[in-house]
Amino acid sequence: xxxxxxxxxxxxxxxxxxxxxxxxxxxxxxxxxxxxxxxxxxxxxxxxxxxxxxxxxxxxxxxxxxxxxxxxxxxxxxxxxxxxxxxxxxxxxxxxxxxxxxxxxxxxxxxxxxxxxxxxxxxxxxxxxxxxxxxxxxxxxxxxxxxxxxxxxxxxxxxxxxxxxxxxxxxxxxxxxxxxxxxxxxxxxxxxxxxxxxxxxxxxxxxxxxxxxxxxxxxxxxxxxxxxxxxxxxxxxxxxxxxxxxxxxxxxxxxxxxxxxxxxxxxxxxxxxxxxxxxxxxxxxxxxxxxxxxxxxxxxxxxxxxxxxxxxxxxxxxxxxxxxxxxxxxxxxxxxxxxxxxxxxxxxxxxxxxxxxxxxxxxxxxxxxxxxxx
Amino acid sequence: xxxxxxxxxxxxxxxxxxxxxxxxxxxxxxxxxxxxxxxxxxxxxxxxxxxxxxxxxxxxxxxxxxxxxxxxxxxxxxxxxxxxxxxxxxxxxxxxxxxxxxxxxxxxxxxxxxxxxxxxxxxxxxxxxxxxxxxxxxxxxxxxxxxxxxxxxxxxxxxxxxxxxxxxxxxxxxxxxxxxxxxxxxxxxxxxxxxxxxxxxxxxxxxxxxxxxxxxxxxxxxxxxxxxxxxxxxxxxxxxxxxxxxxxxxxxxxxxxxxxxxxxxxxxxxxxxxxxxxxxxxxxxxxxxxxxxxxxxxxxxxxxxxxxxxxxxxxxxxxxxxxxxxxxxxxxxxxxxxxxxxxxxxxxxxxxxxxxxxxxxxxxxxxxxxxxxxxxxxxxxxxxxxxxxxxxxxxxxxxxxxxxxxxxxxxxxxxxxxxxxxxxxxxxxxxxxxxxxxxxxxxxxxxxxxxxxxxxxxxxxxxxxxxxxxxxxxxxxxxxxxxxxxxxxxxxxxxxxxxxxxxxxxxx
Numbered sequence: 041x042x043x044x045x046x047x048x049x050x051x052x053x054x055x056x057x058x059x060x061x062x063x064x065x066x067x068x069x070x071x072x073x074x075x076x077x078x079x080x081x082x083x084x085x086x087x088x089x090x091x092x093x094x095x096x097x098x099x100x101x102x103x104x105x106x107x108x109x110x111x112x113x114x115x116x117x118x119x120x121x122x123x124x125x126x127x128x129x130x131x132x133x134x135x136x137x138x139x140x141x142x143x144x145x146x147x148x149x150x151x152x153x154x155x156x157x158x159x160x161x162x163x164x165x166x167x168x169x170x171x172x173x174x175x176x177x178x179x180x181x182x183x184x185x186x187x188x189x190x191x192x193x194x195x196x197x198x199x200x201x202x203x204x205x206x207x208x209x210x211x212x213x214x215x216x217x218x219x220x221x222x223x224x225x226x227x228x229x230x231x232x233x234x235x236x237x238x239x240x241x242x243x244x245x246x247x248x249x250x251x252x253x254x255x256x257x258x259x260x261x262x263x264x265x266x267x268x269x270x271x272x273x274x275x276x277x278x279x280x281x282x283x284x285x286x287x288x289x290x291x292x293x294x295x296x297x298x299x300x301x302x303x304x305x306x307x308x309x310x311x312x313x314x315x316x317x318x319x320x321x322x323x324x325x326x327x328x329x330x331x332x333x334x335x336x337x338x339x340x341x342x343x344x345x346x347x348x349x350x351x352x353x354x355x356x357x358x359x360x361x362x363x364x365x366x367x368x369x370x371x372x373x374x375x376x377x378x379x380x381x382x383x384x385x386x387x388x389x390x391x392x393x394x395x396x397x398x399x400x401x402x403x404x405x406x407x408x409x410x411x412x413x414x
Numbered sequence: 415x416x417x418x419x420x421x422x423x424x425x426x427x428x429x430x431x432x433x434x435x436x437x438x439x440x441x442x443x444x445x446x447x448x449x450x451x452x453x454x455x456x457x458x459x460x461x462x463x464x465x466x467x468x469x470x471x472x473x474x475x476x477x478x479x480x481x482x483x484x485x486x487x488x489x490x491x492x493x494x495x496x497x498x499x500x501x502x503x504x505x506x507x508x509x510x511x512x513x514x515x516x517x518x519x520x521x522x523x524x525x526x527x528x529x530x531x532x533x534x535x536x537x538x539x540x541x542x543x544x545x546x547x548x549x550x551x552x553x554x555x556x557x558x559x560x561x562x563x564x565x566x567x568x569x570x571x572x573x574x575x576x577x578x579x580x581x582x583x584x585x586x587x588x589x590x591x592x593x594x595x596x597x598x599x600x601x602x603x604x605x606x607x608x609x610x611x612x613x614x615x616x617x618x619x620x621x622x623x624x625x626x627x628x629x630x631x632x633x634x635x636x637x638x639x640x641x642x643x644x645x646x647x648x649x650x651x652x653x654x655x656x657x658x659x660x661x662x663x664x665x666x667x668x669x670x671x672x673x674x675x676x677x678x679x680x681x682x683x684x685x686x687x688x689x690x691x692x693x694x695x696x697x698x699x700x701x702x703x704x705x706x707x708x709x710x711x712x713x714x715x716x717x718x719x720x721x722x723x724x725x726x727x728x729x730x731x732x733x734x735x736x737x738x739x740x741x742x743x744x745x746x747x748x749x750x751x752x753x754x755x756x757x758x759x760x761x762x763x764x765x766x767x768x769x770x771x772x773x774x775x776x777x778x779x780x781x782x783x784x785x786x787x788x789x790x791x792x793x794x795x796x797x798x799x800x801x802x803x804x805x806x807x808x809x810x811x812x813x814x815x816x817x818x819x820x821x822x823x824x825x826x827x828x829x830x831x832x833x834x835x836x837x838x839x840x841x842x843x844x845x846x847x848x849x850x851x852x853x854x855x856x857x858x859x860x861x862x863x864x865x866x867x868x869x870x871x872x873x874x875x876x877x878x879x880x881x882x883x884x885x886x887x888x889x890x891x892x893x894x895x896x897x898x899x900x901x902x903x904x905x906x907x908x909x910x911x912x913x914x915x916x917x918x919x920x921x922x
Contacts, residue, residue: 097532100524103483108516110490115513118505118581125491126498126882133892136491137899143484144903147476153913155906193761194580196499198883368506369576369583379514386521393525393545397536410532 042377050373051363054116055344056337057380061109062180063336066221067329068102069176070232071095073225073253075142075169078162081233081245089150089407089414094236095229096146096414097397101390103143115376119366120351123197124179127189128205131179138172146414173225177218182208183343184217184268184288186352191359200355213271216263223257224309224332231316231325238401247317254313273343274352274360281349281357291346298338298345305334417881423889424496424881427896431488432863433856434900438482438907440855443557443604444611445475446550448642450543452635457543467631468546470919471615474911476531481907485900496889500870500880507573507584508563515559522552557607558600565596568862569664570871575783577760577776582874595664598656599862605650606855609818612643613844613851616825618915620844623835628919637829643822650815655716661865662717665872666726667797668865671804673713676702678727678735684712687809690802696732696795728798743794750789753782787874796876799867807860814854821847 042050074095082088114121125132141164148154149161188207191197201207208214230250234243273287284290292299308331316324343350344363351366353359367373449471456464490512493501501509529537529545537545566572572589573582584590616639622632661669669675674690675682688706711721718725724738734742760775791797825844828834834841866872870880 093532097528100483100527101521103487104516104520104524107487107490107520108513110494111509111513111516114490114494114501114505115509118509119502121494121505121509122498122501122882125494126496126501126884129495129882129884129888129892132491132495133895136488136495137895139487140484140899140903143487144480144906147480148906148910151477151910151913152917153909155909156902193765195502196580196883197502202885202888204884204888368509369579371587372506372510372584375584375587376510376513379510379517382517386517390521390525393529396541397528397533399536 042374047370051367055363059337059340062340063333065105065109066336067332068105069225070228071099071102072169072173074229075165081242092414093407094402117366120361123189127199131205135175138168142168173222174218177221178208178214181214181217185211185213186354188355189353190356213267216260220260220264223253227253227257228328231328235322235325238403274349275347281360288342291342294346301334302338305331420886421878421881427893435485436859438478440607440610441478442482442553443607446553448611450547450550453543453546477911496882497880498882503581511559511563515556519552519556557604561600562596565593565599567871569595595660598660602653602657605653608646609650610851612639613847615639617845617848620841624841631919640822640826647819658716667731670728671799671801672808674702674805675727676729678725678730680724681711682713682725683708683710732794743797746785746788747791749782749785753786754789790876790879796868799865804865807857811854811857814850
């Protein structure tokens with residue numbers, strides 16, 4: 041089936057999968073958001089344990105989504121992988137450090153004789169949820185705003201300054217993108233706790249906190265949306281690369297499906313906030329989850345279609361990357377496309393397991409009785 | 415183009431990460447199956463003692479698993495951050511198994527890990543057991559895919575060079591998937607993980623017996639551990655033999671370094687123990703060893719399954735051996751340089767639209783293509799990996815592997831005749847064999863990866879050409895940050911683990 045597809049079709053298919061994986065990862069960031077709310081929503085040790093237990097059963101899925109996102113980029117767009125990771129070195133390393141410290145913190149936090157102490161592991165979780173997520177947002181922002189790299193005739197690349205990607209924090213769009221994701225993750229974590237925890241005090245605090253985070257998220261989101269629609273992007277044709285005004289706005293207008301996805305996605309997230317804050321519903325997380333996945337899929341897809349550069353070069357426009365010049369070969373994309381048929385199966389069993397584990401909400405009795413709580 | 419200092423720091427950082435990662439992964443691979451076996455006994459017999467035993471080992475498993483994940487995520491991304499040329503030049507082939515690993519293995523592990531730890535009262539007994547098995551299978555599937563990728567680095571197959579994109583591209587997925595080197599590495603590596611898991615269970619159970627603590631549970635554990643260990647150490651020895659055979663076929667220089675063999679000959683023996691002559695250099699007449707004890711014919715048999723076979727030495731590889739049709743490294747480097755220059759000229763001709771020159775250059779390139787990687791080497795002797803490190807690592811690893819087999823056999827024998835309690839020396843030896851297991855695993859990696867030098871991809875891409883073009887200072891900075899962080903986390907892991915063991919098996 042896939043072998044008969046045009047190379048460009050496979051490249052678009054794979055960019056869509058990357059966008060979807062990025063979106064799933066963004067949704068899973070509610071775990072990180074929750075980590076930053078640990079001391080806000082919990083007022084005693086038991087409540088802390090409940091929150092950690094609630095997040096602790098999900099954190100590995102988010103972690104795995106990040107690994108998968110990286111692996112899929114490597115396989116499908118190896119030049120992007122090489123240029124971005126090998127060039128924006130400090131940004132990616134900083135992100136990785138934030139995830140290393142997450143991986144041990146749940147398990148080691150409360151264990152006796154844990155060397156660094158409970159507070160350190162909790163601050164690791166906070167750093168992962170704040171610095172880690174904001175930096176990921178900033179790194180994703182550079183897909184729209186570009187990076188300081190050049191590549192030669194052999195497609196070998198190098199960065200043109202010695203801050204190796206850290207300069208991206210000076211770009212307002214990147215920073216706003218980072219904070220948008222950060223506050224979205226916090227808002228969604230409140231929605232998740234309301235759905236997952238049966239302890240009233242935590243749920244009440246989560247509802248209050250949701251108001252603050254949802255408002256901040258909306259503020260930053262509107263800022264990002266406005267900047268995105270007004271900004272120029274890099275497009276390409278047979279003649280080469282050129283800067284095009286309102287590139288992303290044009291992309292949306294040219295792809296009604298993406299526009300519709302974006303509108304529906306945003307409405308679903310807003311609906312989730314609304315029903316949680318004004319009707320007392322506990323189902324908000326499902327709507328915001330679907331909404332987030334739709335919105336982020338559209339936002340990332342926007343840069344992979346309509347002859348747009350997925351990673352513009354700020355140092356040499358001609359070095360910019362597109363889905364066409366950075367992808368794997370037709371053969372590899374075909375092989376990987378067959379592999380991608382497993383995605384629904386994997387999502388299916390994750391859903392079933394999640395469903396069977398979360399049938400009953402977490403209670404304080406359960407956490408007090410459970411020997412292996414985090 | 416090559417910056418030696420940058421290459422060395424990039425290698426150091428990757429080696430640091432890999433060595434740390436490899437402290438935790440073998441235990442995950444082995445202990446996951448041992449736990450699954452223990453839980454199966456619980457489900458079959460309904461005896462709650464087995465449930466408590468399972469839960470105890472699961473606690474230790476989780477402590478180890480967490481830090482394995484922490485070091486594992488770096489491994490994947492370091493291909494991009496520190497080996498970006500590599501990621502582009504071979505990413506079309508190498509990226510696929512990594513992505514498949516994520517999709518097939520990591521999600522399985524992480525999804526069912528949650529059930530394994532928090533699902534005891536939430537899902538049925540059988541569903542829980544299935545989840546424990548799926549965590550074990552997921553971990554091992556992950557090993558399969560990463561070792562298919564690593565096997566491809568040792569023995570590249572199923573690809574061709576595309577001069578237009580200046581990279582290797584996959585031409586046959588099935589060749590990559592069923593690469594014999596990948597499978598021999600996979601089987602030997604998981605075998606070492608199973609032995610490590612067994613050493614861990616046997617050693618800690620032995621400590622309980624020495625302290626007369628949790629005796630019944632410790633005895634049950636030690637029997638499961640030693641049985642699993644005995645079977646898997648035989649498997650480890652068999653797969654080790656197959657791995658050496660693969661090395662002989664596809665990486666003869668590595669085999670020569672593993673054995674300190676400078677001049678090839680027929681009916682070659684294995685130096686069972688010996689000391690390399692530190693004065694000895696490639697091409698000189700000095701003795702290879704200051705002293706040695708050799709097993710005749712063994713190397714020919716190990717490498718080629720034929721006691722008469724000719725085993726190539728390092729001098730044969732460097733200076734060539736006409737009789738055996740081995741081309742000298744110097745000649746290969748010269749042809750490699752022709753290939754590099756032809757590719758450059760092809761790219762320039764394409765750019766300027768000179769079709770005739772492009773066709774001619776491409777023809778020259780294709781004629782010398784297989785030497786392409788050699789063109790980046792500076793000296794003919796560069797094709798030889800560090801001999802002493804490879805030789806001693808290999809021999810120590812083999813010695814330790816043989817000891818583990820004996821240990822499991824003795825433990826199981828005395829457990830069967832119910833005399834284990836009185837064998838204090840053996841129990842102490844079992845306890846002290848835990849660090850030896852870790853050492854053997856690390857040595858195995860050193861043989862595999864140091865023995866592969868100077869190549870990132872055997873015969874095709876030297877490490878010096880594979881690095882990212884970042885500053886050496888940047889890599890040095892992250893190297894030390896990693897070293898400090900990983901060491902701190904390792905200390906935490908060991909202390910937590912030791913404390914949990916001291917607390918004992920009760921109450922799980």
